[in-house]
Amino acid sequence: MEEGRIIKGISGFYYVSLKDGLYECKGRGILRKDKIKPLVGDWVTVSNLDAREKTGTLEKVLPRNNQLKRPEIANVDQVIIVISLKNPSPSLMLMDKIIVLAEDLGLKVILCINKADLEPEDSSMIEEIKEIYKPAGYPLIFTSTKKEQGIDPLRKTLKGKVSVFSGPSGVGKSSLLNAIKPGLKLKTGEVSARIQRGKHTTRHTELILVGKDSWIADTPGFGNLDIDEIQPENLRFCFREFLPYMENCKFTSCLHLKEPGCAVKAKVSSGTISQQRYDHYVQFMTTLNEKRRG
Numbered sequence: 001m002e003e004g005r006i007i008k009g010i011s012g013f014y015y016v017s018l019k020d021g022l023y024e025c026k027g028r029g030i031l032r033k034d035k036i037k038p039l040v041g042d043w044v045t046v047s048n049l050d051a052r053e054k055t056g057t058l059e060k061v062l063p064r065n066n067q068l069k070r071p072e073i074a075n076v077d078q079v080i081i082v083i084s085l086k087n088p089s090p091s092l093m094l095m096d097k098i099i100v101l102a103e104d105l106g107l108k109v110i111l112c113i114n115k116a117d118l119e120p121e122d123s124s125m126i127e128e129i130k131e132i133y134k135p136a137g138y139p140l141i142f143t144s145t146k147k148e149q150g151i152d153p154l155r156k157t158l159k160g161k162v163s164v165f166s167g168p169s170g171v172g173k174s175s176l177l178n179a180i181k182p183g184l185k186l187k188t189g190e191v192s193a194r195i196q197r198g199k200h201t202t203r204h205t206e207l208i209l210v211g212k213d214s215w216i217a218d219t220p221g222f223g224n225l226d227i228d229e230i231q232p233e234n235l236r237f238c239f240r241e242f243l244p245y246m247e248n249c250k251f252t253s254c255l256h257l258k259e260p261g262c263a264v265k266a267k268v269s270s271g272t273i274s275q276q277r278y279d280h281y282v283q284f285m286t287t288l289n290e291k292r293r294g
């Protein structure tokens with residue numbers, strides 16, 4: 001019996017990275033019986049290894065540190081949220097949803113704005129994005145795979161970690177990975193000029209080794225995301241820039257909505273916290289409460 005990590009799963013086969021290479025493994029029936037769906041990123045035990053054919057049987061999924069639903073992957077350290085400056089134009093609403101889900105799992109967040117070589121529709125957009133996210137303190141990297149901009153700083157954030165790219169289709173996740181690891185040649189796709197959307201070129205999540213102990217997952221892009229699994233009371237902890245001020249709120253249970261003496265809202269009024277981030281917070285809170293009430 002050996003231990004390894006699933007780096008890819010395609011139609012019932014799991015590709016497990018072992019000391020002497022990649023093994024194509026079939027899952028044991030017991031996994032289905034126990035309703036365990038092995039995920040990319042899972043540590044597993046494998047048996048029946050055939051070193052020549054590079055095949056084996058997946059016996060058991062080892063306990064997970066964490067698990068993301070979208071993209072579906074287990075045991076990651078950090079999420080690199082990728083959006084593009086143009087084609088498709090950036091959705092900061094989607095970005096904030098991904099941030100919330102990552103924060104709720106205690107994952108590190110890195111913001112990557114790709115296609116920095118393109119002229120954004122609104123010329124003040126770059127400054128705006130910087131202003132909005134500065135109070136939260138997330139690393140913010142502007143990249144271009146066409147002009148080789150920001151690739152080194154992005155590569156540096158990966159050292160010794162398991163990272164996952166998360167973001168819409170067509171923003172350039174696979175292109176970024178190709179830039180990070182020359183020779184990789186992942187398939188990339190055009191963005192439809194008419195509807196300004198990617199064509200879902202990447203179909204499967206796949207972990208790729210980009211340096212010693214540094215892994216990064218390329219994933220299929222997605223258009224929308226729901227954050228239903230978050231407890232409404234926990235949402236305020238997923239907005240990092242609120243945290244330094246919440247102890248000054250009049251009520252310790254303050255949800256920063258309509259309560260009097262709210263220090264977070266005061267910081268929104270004074271411009272220390274971005275109005276847009278706060279608006280998204282209120283909007284997410286409303287959605288979560290509606291869901292709870294059914």
Ligand SMILES: Nc1nc2c(ncn2[C@@H]2O[C@H](COP(=O)(O)OP(=O)(O)OP(=O)(O)O)[C@@H](O)[C@H]2O)c(=O)[nH]1
Pocket residue numbers: 114115116117118143144145146147168169170171172173174175176187188189190191198199200201202203219220221222
């Ligand atoms: N101008 C410009 N185009 C880019 C850049 N990076 C990627 N592209 C283009 O954007 C398109 C989509 O790139 P992909 O890498 O396939 O995007 P993706 O995020 O992997 O998309 P999915 O796999 O569908 O989720 C391709 O035509 C790329 O050539 C960039 O930095 N600048």
Ligand SMILES: [Mg+2]
Pocket residue numbers: 173174175187188201202218219220221
């Ligand atoms: Mg892709």
Ligand SMILES: [Zn+2]
Pocket residue numbers: 246249250254255256257259261262263264265
């Ligand atoms: Zn408050």
